[in-house]
Amino acid sequence: MSDQVAQVLPTSQPRLPRGVRLVHNEAQGGWVLLAPERVFKADAIAHEILKRCTGEATVEQIVDDLAKTFAGAPRDRIHDDVVKLIGGLADKKLLELL
């Protein structure tokens, strides 16, 4: 597949667009991201990132917050994971960047 297109900047404010919802479903075993004709299972890390995508927090703030919550994980590594997940989901129209 093609390379990531979305530009994820430290100042970008990611949020779930209308028509994309993060819900918990017991029978499906956890958190899922629901979108038009698609379902993505969100693992524990994805869920931690996605619940912070409120449209208010910037990418930088999300990374800082995760670094604080998960002390011990290197900030650079968290930053790379966050940018990769957000960029990938933005390309699939599952997140929008303000």
Next chain:
Amino acid sequence: MTAAAALTAPLGLLAELTHRCPLGCPYCSNPLALDKRSDELDTEAWARVFREAAGLGVLQVHLSGGEPAARRDLEDIVKAARDAGLYSNLITSAVGITTERLQALADAGLDHVQISIQDSEQASADNIAGYNGAFARKNALAADVVRLGLPLTVNVVVHRANIARVEAMVDMALSLGAGRVEIAHVQYYGWALKNRTALMPTREQVEQAVADVERLRGKHHGRIVIDAVVPDYYARFPKPCVGGWGRRSLNVTPAGKVLPCHAAEVIPGLEFWNVREHSLGDIWRASPAFNAFRGTDWMQEPCKSCALKEKDFGGCRCQAFLLAGDARAADPVCHLSPHHALVAELAAVREDAPYAYRRS
């Protein structure tokens, strides 16, 4: 293996709210014998079905038909889906949904709208739909959907009359503001099967269309999601129909019968249960139709010893019955099927006959 051993939680529910439809598309996969209005489930029955579906693990409900907007209680049905915690997709022809009605549906909690288009050219589109003015109506509803900020999918069913314009139809979806476009080659069931010779493209046309989709995916990556449903009469491997029989989805007909897939009624001898008499959970677990082809125990050769049997589940049971005369046979689309040559023979029969429009 017992049925219980293979039991999974379903993800999707196709809710055929009505078979009534103003359009007459010859590729419709509804059955030739359409349910009558007087037999349709009422609002409260659908609300109960949605609650039971959510309890089983269903995440998404596809509100379909026929044309779902032919039901006056569509707003209440959408609200019931939302109240049950389901993600709702409205699959519509666009006829019967005014700007005001769309607003009401959005207020009721609708998550996503899918509009079918028949072609990128108005005259051809209206001819395929068998409805003058359909093309204009679709353009108008698409604009309303985008204005309300709802996600829009454009669905295009591809066949001989429009297959040369895959790129133009993707461009149209982009200009309508769709985030997603489905390029779905006709699947030959119901009315589509009846119209097969009039719809069937040539192998060269199909190969060109598949190449077009690949190229357009690269070109539009990040701007629009292009999903494709493959043209299976020219394939060598069968599709994993509905993700496996009784594994991921269920289909409720307007009159309340629960089917493992929308075409399943063509298979003789299957016993379907109805939501008027059973809970959806009981039907999912125990109805004879759902257990008939669940898992892999029912398989014959060449499926039984095939390395792909857990991947494609032997293909489509309905197609196996329709083309090979045996619902337990390998889908003849598979190159390992002893009936595989028949599929190519059938695809070679093409005739520019008038469409048999789908009419109730």
